[in-house]
Amino acid sequence: MPESPLPGGFVNAVTRVGNTVRRPASTGTRFVADLLRLLEARGWGGAPRYLGVDDEGREVLSYLGGHVAWEPRQPAAVSSDESLATVARLVREFHDLTSGTPLAGDQEVVCHNDLSPRNTVYRRSRGELRPAAFIDWDLAAPGARIHDIAHVCWQYLDLGPSVADVEEAARRLRLIVDSYELSDRQHLVSTILWWQDRCWRGIESQADAGDAAMVRLRDAGAVSQVQTAWQWVSDHRGALERSVR
Structure with a gap:
């Protein structure tokens, strides 16, 4: 075939x-x-x-049929409030299914660890694209619920210099954590910063070790992009933290 x-x-x-x-x-x-x-x-x-x-x-x-949002420009429905809320509920569902299982070990749940629009399959529901499934589970591992939710906030809101309205981003951050019903909100923004710091350092170290894929990512400017996103979140940390109190 x-x-x-x-x-x-x-x-x-x-x-x-x-x-x-x-x-x-x-x-x-x-x-x-x-x-x-x-x-x-x-x-x-x-x-x-x-x-x-x-x-x-x-x-x-x-194979999961549907629309995978891997390109930078996407239909408005991909980033709508309804789609963000659906993503959060889907994450809550698989977290709850893995909680207390041997796969989660001594951690809260099994985390996907790479949730983003490019790893999401969208399908039409009532005429609009809505998240239906997640792909690329190869980084899945035991972890804390907040780890995946922080990654969702970073990636689905594209937290960084491209954000035009900080207050709107803060509102949508609250939408995600409310839809998931996250209890540990105090550490959300610090966990987003942890993810961003971990990401660029991981690319650098693996590229230095000769990982060809990480070399390509670094050459494409991924390290500087993530560092810039980290700085933006750090600069607007107060507004983001107030939104989820």
Whole structure:
């Protein structure tokens, strides 16, 4: 069966084969397989199904049809209040399904750790695009609920210099945490800053170690972009923190 490359994969080469997706296996493949099987067993439709490994040693996942928001310019519905609230509720759903399971270990839940529009499948609901599923679970690991929600706030609101209205960003930050019903709000903004700092330092260290994908990211300006976003959040920390009190 012919293979066709899927767009948006900057780090991994991902291809579609019929109704399946093939992606390189990693050290986390076994954990991801167990996680996706758990979500399937619980009847949750917000993630692909794990189907095994092919003859080339690649993970085989079910293909999720819909609109993946990987390009910079997107339909307005992708970033609407309704879509933000839906993302938060979807995250709450899979967090709750993993809470107290062996996969979560001694942590609160299993976190996706790379939630963003480019890893979200949107489908039409009542005529509008709405988040329906998350893809690219290869960084999933035990963690705290706030870790994923902080990443959602950073990525789905594009917190950084591109934000034209700080108060509007703060309002939408509150919308996300209210929709998730996050209890630990005091540390939300500091966790966003932690993510941003961790991200650029991780790219730098892995690129220095010779990771080709991280070298490409650094060469594309990712480190300076994340550092600039960190500075913006730091500069507007007061307004963002007041919005979620």
